[in-house]
Amino acid sequence: MEKLNKFFVEKLNAFYDEEFQADLQRDIDKEDENLKWLQDNLGRLLNEANEKLMSEFKESYNKVKFKFEGLVNPIEDTTDIFVAHSDTSREIRHTGTLAYFLKNKEILKAFLHKFNKYDFDNYIEKGLFKVTSEYCLHNKKYNKECRFDIIIFFGSDKNVNTYNSSVIIEAKVYSKENVYKINQMEVTQKELYQQTIAENPNLFGKNTCLYLTLENEDDVTNNFENIIWLDILAALQKYILRINQGNKKSAYLSFLQLWIGSFLGAVYKCPKEKDFTDKKSLKNKDKLIDFINQLIDSGED
Amino acid sequence: MxxxxxxxxxxxxxxxxxxxxxxxxxxxxxxxxxxxxxxxxxxxxxxxxxxxxxxxxxxxxxxxxxxxFDVISKIVTAEKNRFEMVTRKKMLSYTNMNKFSGRLFEYWENNIQLKLEFDLGEIGDGFGYAPALLINFMIWTKDEEFLQNLNERLSMIYQGENFENSMVYNRERHNKAVDEYFQNKSFEEEEEYFGDDNLLYAEFELKEGLPYEDIEEFVCKFMDKYINAYWIQIRDILKSAKIC
Structure with missing residues (x-):
């Protein structure tokens, strides 16, 4: 630091302003066009793919589920999609479904190709999206009944040569008893994931792009299918409408959020937000929107 | 891109x-x-x-x-059983290279390591103070006799080529560096070791906006002319080394 002087800092600032602000403006200009493409095509792509995939999944799963129930996930672990072991049949079902769906690389390819402009590797290296959900993991007042985790890794996966970037997605639904265990652990789940990533760099890639945790506050019905998906979807879709156009990372994040939201909508046959606005199922909407906003805001610092 | x-x-x-x-x-x-x-x-x-x-x-x-450096990696690691990219987290900083500016490759033979280092350096002596891509080809062993012998034999191999080839080294400093390297340590800043036992040293002047293709061409040329062409001889020298 002794060598660092004010003159250099001013020089650095000038360089940043000249070089990076111009990029920012170009990104903003392109953002609207890509978002429009997403909105026009994403639902169709997902629904088409989902219909086929869900049918295949059910058929495959029903054939073999007696072998796996309570033991391992019905979806074979691969290096491109890592599926955590699950403890209950319901977790298996949810996790397996999500993993199976996301194994459709044509969908990922379509997204990545369309958004090649955003240079995913670049975003990884920039660390702009190392979003963590400290809010949920560490805030004891959110020690609730259920939790849904989506962890998206963007990294170098040598087995996926088709794309510029590989995508590894882990999704897990925690049941009531497991959430209690997690919250009682000294080491947080996030740290466990980080440790796992550190120990398995070739499997996971080196970067965690998004770590999204949502908790279900409904401790009466404890029913994911009917409650939290609607809230998540509503929150994600709502957030998209509230994007700050001046935010450099908004296009990328909205892509992810729209993707996840539409995915959930497709898989769980959720209605669109406009179809159930003001209904009881949206009681957690504002909280989730706030949460996601906080998630976004904390990502870059 | x-x-x-x-x-x-x-x-x-x-x-x-x-x-x-x-x-x-x-x-x-x-x-x-x-x-x-x-x-x-x-x-x-x-x-x-x-x-x-x-x-x-x-x-x-x-x-x-x-x-x-991915471009460079593909060239350096192209030949089977030769250099591999070093991925260990801690490693000896032989020059002032760091993760922001360089990449290391290694080849092991007879428990001796050959290291090939590509560094986006601030100073290229051959070009005054212009930024340059610096290439160091070096070896890690404490066997002084072997080092001297290797230097002589490589000097003969590379005689007349346009690069530096010097094996005049500070024994104490070199051995300390080797010890620390094999203990997988990093040098403290004040202990920075400016090695003078490179087997080969080459540099390529960089310019703003210079196409990576030009760098690729230089690295290809360097590897083919100075490494690949003599690979069997280099490997034989290493294989015949007497290990301390």
Missing amino acids: TDKISRTQWFYLQNKENMDSLLELLDSEEETVLSAEDDKKGNKLLNNEGCKKIKEIKNKLLNDNKIL
Whole structure:
């Protein structure tokens, strides 16, 4: 630091302003066009793919589920999609479904190709999206009944040569008893994931792009299918409408959020937000929107 | 996709000393120190906004360098059973190369390591003080007799070639470096070891906006002419080495 002087800092600032602000403006200009493409095509792509995939999944799963129930996930672990072991049949079902769906690389390819402009590797290296959900993991007042985790890794996966970037997605639904265990652990789940990533760099890639945790506050019905998906979807879709156009990372994040939201909508046959606005199922909407906003805001610092 | 020396890389190269200080500080998770650091006039050198800017610049630099060094990696590791990219977290910083500016490759034979190092350096002696891609080909062993013998034999191999070839080394400093290397340590800054036992040293002057293709061509030429062409002889020398 002794060598660092004010003159250099001013020089650095000038360089940043000249070089990076111009990029920012170009990104903003392109953002609207890509978002429009997403909105026009994403639902169709997902629904088409989902219909086929869900049918295949059910058929495959029903054939073999007696072998796996309570033991391992019905979806074979691969290096491109890592599926955590699950403890209950319901977790298996949810996790397996999500993993199976996301194994459709044509969908990922379509997204990545369309958004090649955003240079995913670049975003990884920039660390702009190392979003963590400290809010949920560490805030004891959110020690609730259920939790849904989506962890998206963007990294170098040598087995996926088709794309510029590989995508590894882990999704897990925690049941009531497991959430209690997690919250009682000294080491947080996030740290466990980080440790796992550190120990398995070739499997996971080196970067965690998004770590999204949502908790279900409904401790009466404890029913994911009917409650939290609607809230998540509503929150994600709502957030998209509230994007700050001046935010450099908004296009990328909205892509992810729209993707996840539409995915959930497709898989769980959720209605669109406009179809159930003001209904009881949206009681957690504002909280989730706030949460996601906080998630976004904390990502870059 | 970057395919030439970017403005960010060029800025880094032209301000390498200051940039390294900043980037290493960021890497050492001392951001709070950074943002709280005062200059002699009592002003903050960098506030939070400044740190954010540096992070963006850092990540752009890492990204651009990654693309460049991926190009180099494909050339260096092309031959089977030869160099592999070093991925260990801690390793000896032989020169002032760091993760923002360089990449290491190694080859093991007879428990001796050959190391090939590509460094976006600030100083290329052959070009005055111009930024350059520096290539060091070196060896890690404490066997002095072997080193001298190797130097002589390689000198004969490379006689008349246009590169530096010097094996005059400080025994004590070299051995200390080897010990630390094999203990997988990094040098302390004050112990920085400027090796003078390179087997080969080459440099290629960089310019702002220089296409990566030009660098690729130079690296190909270097590898073919100075490494691949003599590979069997180099390997035989290593195989016949007497290990201390």
